[in-house]
Amino acid sequence: MADDKNIESRRVDAVQPSDAEGGDAELRMGCRSCCNGDGPRGKLHCYNYLEDIPGGYADDDMVEVQFKNTRKGFYKNSTNINLAIGDMVAVEAMPGHDIGQVTLTGALVRLQMRKANVKPDAEVRRIFRKARQNDLEKYEEARARENDTMIRARKIAEDLKLNMKIGDVEFQGDGNKAIFYYIADERVDFRQLIKILAETFKVRIEMKQIGARQEAGRIGGIGPCGRPLCCSSWMTNFVSVATSAARYQDISLNPQKLAGQCAKLKCCLNFEVDTYVESLKRLPERNVRLETADSTYYHFKTDIFKREITYSTDKNIPANLVTIDAARAFEIIAMNKAGEKPLQLQRDGTPDKNEKKYNDILDQDNLNRFDNKKKKKRRPDKQRNRQNADQAADGNKASSPQATDEQRQEKRQERRPQQQQQQRDGGNRRQGKGGNPQGDDRQRRNNGGNERRQRRDNGGKPRGEGGDESRPQQPEAPQS
Numbered sequence: 001m002a003d004d005k006n007i008e009s010r011r012v013d014a015v016q017p018s019d020a021e022g023g024d025a026e027l028r029m030g031c032r033s034c035c036n037g038d039g040p041r042g043k044l045h046c047y048n049y050l051e052d053i054p055g056g057y058a059d060d061d062m063v064e065v066q067f068k069n070t071r072k073g074f075y076k077n078s079t080n081i082n083l084a085i086g087d088m089v090a091v092e093a094m095p096g097h098d099i100g101q102v103t104l105t106g107a108l109v110r111l112q113m114r115k116a117n118v119k120p121d122a123e124v125r126r127i128f129r130k131a132r133q134n135d136l137e138k139y140e141e142a143r144a145r146e147n148d149t150m151i152r153a154r155k156i157a158e159d160l161k162l163n164m165k166i167g168d169v170e171f172q173g174d175g176n177k178a179i180f181y182y183i184a185d186e187r188v189d190f191r192q193l194i195k196i197l198a199e200t201f202k203v204r205i206e207m208k209q210i211g212a213r214q215e216a217g218r219i220g221g222i223g224p225c226g227r228p229l230c231c232s233s234w235m236t237n238f239v240s241v242a243t244s245a246a247r248y249q250d251i252s253l254n255p256q257k258l259a260g261q262c263a264k265l266k267c268c269l270n271f272e273v274d275t276y277v278e279s280l281k282r283l284p285e286r287n288v289r290l291e292t293a294d295s296t297y298y299h300f301k302t303d304i305f306k307r308e309i310t311y312s313t314d315k316n317i318p319a320n321l322v323t324i325d326a327a328r329a330f331e332i333i334a335m336n337k338a339g340e341k342p343l344q345l346q347r348d349g350t351p352d353k354n355e356k357k358y359n360d361i362l363d364q365d366n367l368n369r370f371d372n373k374k375k376k377k378r379r380p381d382k383q384r385n386r387q388n389a390d391q392a393a394d395g396n397k398a399s400s401p402q403a404t405d406e407q408r409q410e411k412r413q414e415r416r417p418q419q420q421q422q423q424r425d426g427g428n429r430r431q432g433k434g435g436n437p438q439g440d441d442r443q444r445r446n447n448g449g450n451e452r453r454q455r456r457d458n459g460g461k462p463r464g465e466g467g468d469e470s471r472p473q474q475p476e477a478p479q480s
Contacts, residue, residue: 005174048108063127064104064112065091068170069218074113075127099131099139099173142171149201153180157194164188167215175202212225213238216262222273230267243267245273279304284329291336293343296320311345322346
């Protein structure tokens with residue numbers, strides 16, 4: 001068990017050289033957790049499943065070396081140097097030498113060469129040695145110049161009015177050559193640009209055109225699915241994507257939804273299109289009409305994986321939608337070809353597929369749920385308070401200056417009996433308590449007012465004067 005741990009630690013040390021050795025951090029970075037620490041993993045790396053085969057079966061003198069970005073090369077280990085994945089090596093270049101990292105060794109390299117379309121008779125360059133300290137120092141100095149070189153090259157291309165974008169610059173390990181990666185929508189004549197760049201930077205210039213997808217994969221980013229871009233994580237080659245892939249999958253042809261960060265159609269449109277194409281072969285064609293005894297039905301939509309088709313009685317709008325399975329559709333098509341018309345599309349006793357099988361309590365499927373404002377139910381106490389407030393408002397409205405005379409008169413008549421009753425009750429309470437000076441004064445004033453009214457009615461005479469004259473005379477009864 002201890003020996004296994006020691007072997008594992010040696011593998012990790014071989015995969016990730018220390019910073020003192022000048023190891024490239026970008027090339028060292030990989031997912032060791034998913035590959036048991038066997039080396040850096042990513043879209044440009046493959047698992048060497050032939051490594052553990054004994055007897056020298058997996059031995060080979062070809063080595064795969066990776067440089068900056070996605071550039072790879074296959075070199076021959078002619079001097080039989082003991083190399084492991086992650087070692088920095090100096091390889092033959094034209095001119096001089098270049099510095100790269102070993103990413104694959106053994107017999108699996110031959111398969112990778114075949115995948116990369118390397119011809120058997122192509123010239124194969126050699127591996128010189130493992131990178132020394134002075135080689136790594138030169139390599140770091142050359143890499144430190146890349147950013148400034150790219151900015152100055154963009155300025156020169158802009159002065160020459162060239163319709164191109166220089167996306168990146170890669171210096172060779174010895175600093176004698178520079179590769180300029182550019183993007184252009186059309187053909188560009190950059191002969192004058194190469195002359196100016198060679199005079200400015202005093203290096204050999206190589207121009208390499210890349211596409212928008214390659215640039216997105218080089219820069220990286222997060223896609224709308226929330227995961228890293230496929231082109232920067234695992235995709236190694238790019239297949240052309242057409243809008244027909246979206247049509248097969250019934251995806252809306254919206255350019256803003258179908259385009260990725262590279263402004264091209266998303267690569268993921270091709271991932272499932274083959275499954276859709278195979279499934280559509282087992283379904284009836286969309287231009288076929290189904291004839292019944294009462295109407296003609298046209299294709300409206302298809303659920304490919306459930307193998308269900310929805311038909312409508314109108315070509316342009318959904319009307320009288322009926323959903324049937326593919327077997328029933330083929331059955332009706334055969335009946336129509338024989339001159340027969342069924343009474344209905346569905347089989348007898350088949351429930352309607354368009355009928356909702358659940359109650360949407362929260363109304364989540366309704367598109368107009370935000371337009372219709374629901375009225376809140378009032379509680380009984382709140383409703384009672386509301387009625388009292390309405391009554392008070394009606395009273396204020398009746399007593400306002402804008403109220404009519406009739407309303408005021410009615411209000412007075414309603415209040416008068418209540419006021420008189422209150423006065424009587426108050427007087428009785430005061431008399432029952434043994435007398436109240438204030439109540440007595442109020443009673444005397446009321447009595448004085450009554451006497452004055454009686455005087456006015458009797459012509460100014462006080463009550464009791466004039467004998468019976470003050471009293472209303474009653475008619476005499478007729479004598480018998």
